[in-house]
Amino acid sequence: MSIARALSNALSGLAATARGTETIAANVANVMTPGYARREVALSTQVLDAGSGGVRIDGVRRMVNDALLSETRIALAARSEGDTLAAFFNQVEDAVGLPGDAGAISTALTQFESALIAASVRPDEDLRLANVVETAASLADRLNAASSTVQDARTQADISIGRQVMTLQTALEQVADLNRQIASFSSGGQDISALHDERQAVVDRIAEIVPMRSIPRDFDRIALFTAEGAVLLDGLEPARLSFAPVGVLTPGMQVGSGGVSGLIFNGDELSGETLRLFTGGSLGAAFAIRDSHAPQVQMELDALAHDLYRRFSDPAVDPSLASGQPGLFTDDGLAAAPPPALGLAGTIKINLAVLPDSGGALWRLRSGLQAGVPGPVGDGDLIVRLAQALNSVQAVAAPGPFTGRHDASGLAADLEARVASRRLSAEAEATRQGVRAANLSERLMAEGVDTDGEMQRLLQYEQAYAANARVIQAIDDMMNAILKV
Incomplete structure (x- = not known):
């Protein structure tokens, strides 16, 4: 040499x-x-x-490791979905309560029942009659608060959808721009590792919103598809996504009934079943809360509210009532609509006829809600019938989310059990997905630096x-x- x-x-x-x-x-x-x-x-x-x-x-x-990176992204999307749903169901459980909780609906119902029993023994005591009104109002307030929590959760989910869609659109445009830069610089023989890093970080952010897969293309470009097959980017022009938040949602605003926006994907509106292309991440979870989970809880609250309304508006219980007239509970002062009576849990109120501050009188609990004159002060038959109506086992009005025969307490217990079961299932799934995502992330980190x-x-x-x-x-x-x- x-x-x-x-x-x-x-x-x-x-x-x-x-x-x-x-x-x-x-x-x-x-x-x-x-x-x-x-x-x-x-x-x-x-x-x-x-x-x-x-x-x-x-x-x-x-x-x-492209295969491991892809699986990690899918797992991160599932974790994001699980965390979002678990947070929602915890919020609902806090609003509905659990048996024994001071603020639970079932606790308010028990206190109302106790007040009726105490008043039936001494119907002449205005203090006991006032306690019936107070506990009935507290029960209505608990239903109002739970309904408000559910609708607030729907509204927040709707706002979250708008933010996430904007983030997703911006991120897709960034990936498309990085694709152009990488293709341009790679042809010139320059080191483009930093651009690859930046693109990977942007795609990772997208993956938490919607589960997706990255497919390599010519000139070091990538194409992005959701896990269900929707094309987010294939070439240099990303898909066009938009969403118009409603602002404030009410129980009557549901998918298919107008007033609720869907996801606009390349000019087509996706809602209901067509949204399956975007399920699996935080975006899909927000749509599920707004369009499915929260309306289901609202229907159950409305069914419980209607059951209370129906029990006390029966002329067989209070002969002073004509058919169709509201009894102790009203729909904001009016007669309630038949089932499913959307939103009744948020508007159920005590009949003004028994509220002295609103021109009513306590004696109507003894003599009848529509009685013209007070009856004997010692007559507690109506109050006894009110208590019996609360405890009687009746078939649940259809259509609705409940079936079978229940007393009022049993129906409330069924509602609380459903809410608790969903919360437990959501937390278990969130934990499982969190562990899986953490394990995959650790493996990915181990293959890193x-x-x-x-x-x-x-x-x-x-x-x-x-x-x-x-x-x-x-x-x-x-x-x-x-x-x-």
Whole structure:
């Protein structure tokens, strides 16, 4: 080997070690940077005139396990969905309450029942009659508050959908722009690893909103599809997504009945079953809360409210009432609509006829809600019938979410059991998906930057640097010796 070739080999080795140490420094510095992928210098043997010509730097490779990254993104979307639904069902359970809770609907119902029993023993005591009115009003207030919580959750879900769609559209445009930059720079032979990192971070943000898969395309571009097959980006133009939040939702505003917006996808409105293309992430969870889970809870609250209304508006219980007239409970002062009576839980109120502050009188609890004159103060028959109506086992009015025969307490217990069961199921699913996402994320991190491994590679580069430096030093010594001769 000639001195010139030996010097060329050594210099190429020094250049390779210098590039390698730069890569290690970048890896260690970005060990916690989202979207960053470990770099390795790609080297190959350089051949000159059919002989060894040292080492050639072919570029810097990003070390990414694409299959693991894809599964991690799916898991992160599932975790986001699980967390969103678990938070909603916890909120609903807090509003409805559990048996024994001070603020539970069943507790308010029990207190109302106790007040009726106490008043039936001494119907002449206005204090006991006032307690009946107070506990009945408290029960109505609990139903109002629970209904308000459900509709607030629907409204917040609707607002969240709008924010997420805007974020999704912006992120897709960013990926499309990065696709253009990567394709342009890669053709010029430039290092585009940083652009790949940025694109991966943007795609990771998209993946929490909707589960998606990334498919490689020519010129280092990628295409994005939802897990159910909707094309988000394939080429340089992303899909067009938009959504118009309603602002405030009411129980009557449901999918198919108008007033509720769907997701606009490339000019087509998706709602109901057609939204399955976007299920699985936080966006799908928000749609499910707004269009399915919250309306279901509202229907159950309305059914419980209508059951109370029906029990006390029966002329057989209170003969002073004409058919169709409201009894102790009203729909904001009016007669309630027949089942499903959407929104009744939010508008159920005490009949003003028994509220002294509103021109009513307590004696109507003894004599009848529509009685013209007070009857005997010791007559507690009506109050007894009111208590019996509350405890009587009756068939639940159809149509509605409940079936079978219940007393009022049994129906409330059924509602609370359903809410608690959904909360437990949602939390269990959120925990399962959280563990899966954490495990996959840890595996992905393990395949990323390992500082111990980077230090070992740095030692190898140092040894290679020293070896190449010794070759150059030896050549220098040889040249000096030749020149002295």
